[in-house]
Amino acid sequence: MSSGSAGQKPVDQALAQEFGLTAEEYGNVLSIMRRAPTLTELGIFSVMWSEHCSYKSSRVWLKTLPTTAPWVIHGPGENAGVVDIGQGLAAIFKMESHNHPSFIEPYQGAATGVGGILRDVFTMGARPVANLNALRFGSPDNPQTRRIVDGVVRGVGGYGNCVGVPTVGGEVNFHPAYDGNPLVNAMTVGVARQDRIFLSAAAGIGNPVVYVGSKTGRDGIHGATMSSSEFDEDALAKRPTVQVGDPFVEKLLIEACLELMATDAIVAIQDMGAAGLTSSSVEMAGKGGVGIDLDLDAVPQRERGMTAYEMMLSESQERMLIVIRPDRTDVARAIFDKWELDFAVIGHLTDTGHIVVRHHGQVEADIPLDPLADQAPIYRRPTVPSPAPAPLGPITDPLGIEQALIRLIGCPDLASRAWVWNQYDSTVGGQTVKRPGAADAAIVKIEDTSIGLALTTDCTPRYCRADARLGGAQAVAEAWRNIVATGARPLAVTDNLNFGSPEKPEVMGQFVSAIEGMGEACRALDFPVVSGNVSLYNETRAPDGSSVSILPTPAIGGLGVLDDVTAAIGLSMPADCTLVLVGATSGELGQSLWLREVHGREDGPPPTLDLAAERRNGDFIREQILSGAVVACHDIADGGLLVTLAEMVMAGDVGCVLLAPQSGMRPEAFWFGEDQSRYVVAVRDADAFTLAATQAGVDTRVLGHSGGNGLTLPSGATISIARLNAVNSAFFPALMDQ
Amino acid sequence: MKAGIVVFPGTNRERDMAIALRTVTGRAPAMIWHRETDLPDLDLVVLAGGFSYGDYLRCGAMAAHAPIMAAIRRFAEAGGHVLGVCNGFQILTETGLLPGALLRNAALRFLSQDCHLRVERNDTPFTRHWATGDVFRTPMAHGDGNYIADADTIKALEGEGRVAFRYARPDGRVDPGDRLSNPNGSVNAIAGVLSPNLRICGMMPHPEDLVDPLMGGEDGKPLFEGLVEALVR
Numbered sequence: 001m002s003s004g005s006a007g008q009k010p011v012d013q014a015l016a017q018e019f020g021l022t023a024e025e026y027g028n029v030l031s032i033m034r035r036a037p038t039l040t041e042l043g044i045f046s047v048m049w050s051e052h053c054s055y056k057s058s059r060v061w062l063k064t065l066p067t068t069a070p071w072v073i074h075g076p077g078e079n080a081g082v083v084d085i086g087q088g089l090a091a092i093f094k095m096e097s098h099n100h101p102s103f104i105e106p107y108q109g110a111a112t113g114v115g116g117i118l119r120d121v122f123t124m125g126a127r128p129v130a131n132l133n134a135l136r137f138g139s140p141d142n143p144q145t146r147r148i149v150d151g152v153v154r155g156v157g158g159y160g161n162c163v164g165v166p167t168v169g170g171e172v173n174f175h176p177a178y179d180g181n182p183l184v185n186a187m188t189v190g191v192a193r194q195d196r197i198f199l200s201a202a203a204g205i206g207n208p209v210v211y212v213g214s215k216t217g218r219d220g221i222h223g224a225t226m227s228s229s230e231f232d233e234d235a236l237a238k239r240p241t242v243q244v245g246d247p248f249v250e251k252l253l254i255e256a257c258l259e260l261m262a263t264d265a266i267v268a269i270q271d272m273g274a275a276g277l278t279s280s281s282v283e284m285a286g287k288g289g290v291g292i293d294l295d296l297d298a299v300p301q302r303e304r305g306m307t308a309y310e311m312m313l314s315e316s317q318e319r320m321l322i323v324i325r326p327d328r329t330d331v332a333r334a335i336f337d338k339w340e341l342d343f344a345v346i347g348h349l350t351d352t353g354h355i356v357v358r359h360h361g362q363v364e365a366d367i368p369l370d371p372l373a374d375q376a377p378i379y380r381r382p383t384v385p386s387p388a389p390a391p392l393g394p395i396t397d398p399l400g401i402e403q404a405l406i407r408l409i410g411c412p413d414l415a416s417r418a419w420v421w422n423q424y425d426s427t428v429g430g431q432t433v434k435r436p437g438a439a440d441a442a443i444v445k446i447e448d449t450s451i452g453l454a455l456t457t458d459c460t461p462r463y464c465r466a467d468a469r470l471g472g473a474q475a476v477a478e479a480w481r482n483i484v485a486t487g488a489r490p491l492a493v494t495d496n497l498n499f500g501s502p503e504k505p506e507v508m509g510q511f512v513s514a515i516e517g518m519g520e521a522c523r524a525l526d527f528p529v530v531s532g533n534v535s536l537y538n539e540t541r542a543p544d545g546s547s548v549s550i551l552p553t554p555a556i557g558g559l560g561v562l563d564d565v566t567a568a569i570g571l572s573m574p575a576d577c578t579l580v581l582v583g584a585t586s587g588e589l590g591q592s593l594w595l596r597e598v599h600g601r602e603d604g605p606p607p608t609l610d611l612a613a614e615r616r617n618g619d620f621i622r623e624q625i626l627s628g629a630v631v632a633c634h635d636i637a638d639g640g641l642l643v644t645l646a647e648m649v650m651a652g653d654v655g656c657v658l659l660a661p662q663s664g665m666r667p668e669a670f671w672f673g674e675d676q677s678r679y680v681v682a683v684r685d686a687d688a689f690t691l692a693a694t695q696a697g698v699d700t701r702v703l704g705h706s707g708g709n710g711l712t713l714p715s716g717a718t719i720s721i722a723r724l725n726a727v728n729s730a731f732f733p734a735l736m737d738q
Numbered sequence: 739m740k741a742g743i744v745v746f747p748g749t750n751r752e753r754d755m756a757i758a759l760r761t762v763t764g765r766a767p768a769m770i771w772h773r774e775t776d777l778p779d780l781d782l783v784v785l786a787g788g789f790s791y792g793d794y795l796r797c798g799a800m801a802a803h804a805p806i807m808a809a810i811r812r813f814a815e816a817g818g819h820v821l822g823v824c825n826g827f828q829i830l831t832e833t834g835l836l837p838g839a840l841l842r843n844a845a846l847r848f849l850s851q852d853c854h855l856r857v858e859r860n861d862t863p864f865t866r867h868w869a870t871g872d873v874f875r876t877p878m879a880h881g882d883g884n885y886i887a888d889a890d891t892i893k894a895l896e897g898e899g900r901v902a903f904r905y906a907r908p909d910g911r912v913d914p915g916d917r918l919s920n921p922n923g924s925v926n927a928i929a930g931v932l933s934p935n936l937r938i939c940g941m942m943p944h945p946e947d948l949v950d951p952l953m954g955g956e957d958g959k960p961l962f963e964g965l966v967e968a969l970v971r
Contacts, residue, residue, distance in 0.1 A: 154847075154848075157848050157850075158848075161789075161848060161850075161879070161881075162748070162750075162789040162792065162793070163750070164750025164751070164788060164789075246792070247789075247792070248747070248748050248789060248791065248792025248793075248794070249792075251748055251750065251789070252747055252748070339747065340747065418851075421850070422849060422850050422851045423847055423848045423849075423850065424848075424850055425848070425850045425879040426850055427754075427850070427877045427879060427944065427947045427953075428750060428754065428787075428879065428947075429753060429754060430751075430753065430754035430757050430758075430946065430947050430949075430950075430953065431953070432953060433952055433953060435954075445952065445953075447753070447757075565952065566952060737845075
């Protein structure tokens with residue numbers, strides 16, 4: 001056994017601690033190995049047992065989420081979730097975070113986040129058809145924010161545009177809680193034939209293990225460990241742990257893998273993501289119940305003199321590991337030669353149940369796989385429930401409706417995102433039916449079919465901080481609602497759970513409550529979780545030494561299907577339609593954007609959520625859209641009813657005239673309350689629509705009608721569409737192009 | 739019309755182009771791999787959009803030296819019709835089949851948005867389904883679309899009527915200094931140019947992405963309909 005050629009430092013508990021293992025975890029390593037590990041072995045244990053790879057703090061809670069439905073083909077556990085979308089096709093999708101790297105090096109952090117999630121999807125045999133991303137940045141007033149927004153947006157675009165996958169949707173929010181820890185959650189959706197889905201469980205003793213893609217370098221070593229701890233004041237010194245992406249190679253890799261997948265050569269395949277060669281080989285062999293021998297001398301290398309430790313922990317991008325049928329090796333090699341990508345047989349499967357890593361003829365690691373997986377740490381960390389938010393109490397309206405609307409549609413969280421979207425290629429592929437902003441969910445057609453996919457990402461972190469359980473449920477419900485509002489049938493979600501340090505009981509309390517709320521909503525709406533990712537330790541060290549957590553942010557990526565994509569509707573409405581509010585309104589202003597933008601307050605309870613009403617209203621809306629009764633639809637979310645109407649007016653360049661609500665409640669509560677489970681629809685036949693609603697037990701209220709060149713309030717005051725657009729589109733250019 | 743689309747490593751709008759061609763011809767175009775040294779029997783060669791060779795070195799610079807390009811040059815010299823869109827336009831300027839160059843967009847950011855193009859002449863195979871002065875909407879998606887050439891070249895292009903399309907306002911007015919209507923800052927708001935024999939056309943925006951009402955309109959379709967009509971045999 002080699003001592004590890006790079007092992008200048010002795011392999012002991014101190015080094016284990018440096019690698020992120022606790023004393024107890026290192027004790028387990030010793031008892032599994034029955035000797036001191038080599039440096040390479042310690043590296044393998046430390047990344048496999050990192051929070052990022054092992055989900056040690058979250059696993060017990062993730063298991064409580066509903067993950068099945070008749071249309072679910074593969075739930076969590078594979079590289080991505082797989083659902084039946086009809087006509088023998090499957091949608092394969094997942095969302096994943098790249099938060100820590102994006103703070104350290106925004107361009108490459110975001111770019112490689114996109115690259116990584118693409119690989120998770122095409123590794124299962126799917127051609128990627130859409131990307132989305134949920135981005136959360138610090139306060140626009142923070143001098144760092146501009147640099148991070150600029151780099152992240154360029155990185156998302158730089159990678160996605162080059163690989164030729166349209167970026168069709170997502171979210172952008174700002175809050176000071178993300179000042180030192182932005183969130184970059186990237187989602188990819190792909191489509192495959194149901195009988196051509198590829199899994200990662202290795203099989204066939206003696207079968208060759210093939211490495212394809214880019215060469216291995218020294219980048220990203222210990223990236224998974226970095227993502228499993230808090231930032232300190234030296235965060236920017238960790239830049240070398242950030243990987244560098246090459247979208248051109250990724251594009252070639254997609255085409256080469258899909259070409260190989262059309263043959264019968266592949267037994268199992270997995271991308272080399274976090275913890276690179278280590279996690280891909282360990283997970284593939286572990287899932288298949290076999291052993292694996294790797295010969296690192298055969299690994300394509302970008303740099304000279306790399307050690308076994310460095311190669312096993314490198315997170316160089318654009319690499320895949322494939323178990324291949326031995327009689328098809330030449331077929332496979334020819335495909336990768338055609339695409340000018342590296343192809344190397346670097347090992348084979350064994351019956352030993354061990355991973356054995358050789359380098360320069362020396363055994364650098366020899367670890368039994370079962371205990372590496374089975375004895376991975378699992379923690380049920382202490383939790384403290386968050387106190388219930390105090391009631392809002394009486395509140396004044398110092399601005400009036402018109403001024404408040406102007407302030408809201410110009411604020412960072414509601415301003416037009418066109419500056420961002422316009423840097424992402426949203427049309428490549430020629431299948432984008434609803435581009436960003438055109439509908440509540442992006443709509444992408446599946447080429448050569450009538451099927452459309454409805455895609456969205458959602459979360460309202462300020463609700464989650466006030467009440468994590470409700471916030472978790474609301475994120476799921478809003479994703480469901482956004483899909484329903486296009487006419488699509490919601491199928492399943494992927495989740496990206498971004499939280500602070502799990503070692504803080506209050507953060508762990510938020511995490512557990514959010515999962516409870518998500519599970520509740522997923523069950524009520526038949527909207528199971530089929531894939532996901534957890535990102536913890538999203539904390540920043542404040543100058544006074546204290547550690548500040550981000551807002552709890554369980555981002556939800558939702559997917560729905562339209563059997564006939566021509567039925568999809570969006571926000572823009574023609575003139576002479578009746579505008580109808582669907583869903584009950586009680587004027588809930590707690591945690592509303594109105595409260596924040598007008599009063600500078602972020603308090604009170606978030607709006608209540610009645611999941612039975614959510615289901616009833618949504619099922620009614622979808623039925624009415626598919627029957628052709630609804631011309632335009634927009635769900636009511638951040639900013640409330642009047643903001644929703646203004647967005648519909650701006651989307652279609654057609655105004656509206658509103659009636660006095662006669663609701664009995666204060667005007668600001670009616671127009672800006674963020675009551676849930678509501679939609680605004682434009683219909684041709686209001687009587688028929690409201691009658692059908694009454695029969696379905698759904699509340700409606702006629703708001704006015706569409707037409708004209710502005711938004712006319714019940715007072716008679718009109719805000720021109722030109723003014724709405726000018727106010728709405730000012731924020732991003734003013735922040736970024738100064 | 740028999741059409742073929744060249745695929746380089748990194749080409750990514752070949753599928754969009756194939757859909758547009760299939761829409762007007764009723765049959766799938768040939769896909770031609772960059773390592774080929776001969777072209778099949780074709781009436782139209784299309785260089786599609788994307789990031790050939792990752793845009794490394796310079797957009798289109800490496801593709802210009804791919805084995806297939808010698809065959810395309812022979813095809814063009816023999817009077818063949820060639821359409822280059824986006825990266826395809828960049829490749830045509832790098833090979834010298836069209837004059838000028840495409841610089842980084844004036845705002846130094848990738849631009850993915852709809853723009854409006856004014857048709858400058860309608861007596862070419864690429865523009866015959868429009869009237870001169872017509873304005874049509876089309877998506878654009880590029881980081882390097884800022885057309886430039888030396889003063890003599892621009893003078894020649896303008897004098898010989900070899901500007902096919904200009905970026906314009908929806909009402910047809912052209913204002914090269916206006917970033918809204920000429921988003922990438924192209925000189926004289928030039929969006930597409932022609933070879934002296936009017937059989938080679940390069941343009942930055944993507945008419946192939948607007949040939950279906952479901953995707954927002956058919957504004958780009960006349961370009962392909964005109965080619966089918968001109969190149970029927």
